[in-house]
């Protein structure tokens with residue numbers, strides 16, 4: 183086993199890598215940003231990954247896609263790569279599918295909702311939000327898939343902190359409370375949606391278990407896996423136990439045998455879980471660790487709010503057997 187543990191202090195205070203990476207990331211994503219905030223989103227980690235990025239790949243595969251910030255990095259490296267994205271959350275996958283295939287109806291539904299909403303007082307906006315959330319929860323059967331996903335997108339943009347959560351009292355569908363409701367002249371960024379529309383033309387979009395992406399692996403792909411973390415507090419509507427975490431490592435290894443450079447991320451609970459499993463299986467994987475401070479999605483909720491938490495995150499890389507693409 184090739185074990186490399188990086189102390190974040192060396193990387194950040196070493197200077198150039200951290201600052202250069204942040205600047206590079208901001209420049210390269212001038213035109214396209216994630217469509218929504220997502221618990222466990224990778225935006226803040228990208229600066230740490232910079233020096234490990236593969237230089238070449240023909241297919242980018244992200245089986246736990248969420249808000250998809252790593253796709254934007256992959257697209258910068260190879261704008262022509264085939265893209266395979268998947269998530270078990272059917273609601274957010276419907277948003278990506280609508281933006282890919284029906285963007286005009288998607289933005290026109292959002293424009294209608296925005297026009298109804300913006301002239302309202304704060305009290306009226308609150309009522310509007312909860313009525314719409316209720317319709318999305320219970321009265322959606324006559325809606326087209328695009329109407330449904332544009333409505334959800336509007337709710338995500340006006341809901342509390344952009345957080346996506348489901349509730350029993352919203353029919354196990356989107357149930358986030360209203361946000362500050364203080365938008366001045368817009369709710370969403372139409373240009374960004376159009377940029378995603380263009381980008382998704384080269385994407386295959388799947389909804390379901392991550393293992394279904396296996397058949398898309400090529401002899402020169404980059405697989406980026408960001409599963410629900412161990413010890414995580416975020417409810418993603420599916421549970422993920424330690425056996426599932428081991429299966430993700432096996433999956434990464436199997437894909438690397440087909441030639442994929444396989445990445446997986448996770449949280450370090452200081453119990454050597456991944457080191458022990460990777461060693462037991464004899465997988466030649468590189469293990470890196472970075473120090474992080476968690477924001478809402480990965481912090482523990484307490485009666486007073488959220489517990490601030492410093493933690494370490496893993497980046498586990500297995501280079502493909504058929505290529506040496508970094």
Ligand SMILES: C[S@@+](CC[C@H](N)C(=O)[O-])C[C@H]1O[C@@H](n2cnc3c(N)ncnc32)[C@H](O)[C@@H]1O
Pocket residue numbers: 220221222223224225245246247248249250251252268269270271390391392393408409410411418420422
């Ligand atoms: C940590 S988040 C991914 C965040 C993403 N990397 C980002 O930047 O926004 C984990 C994602 O895995 C999805 N998920 C959970 N179980 C899954 C499964 N068995 N197969 C596929 N996706 C799953 C969740 O819906 C969630 O979107």
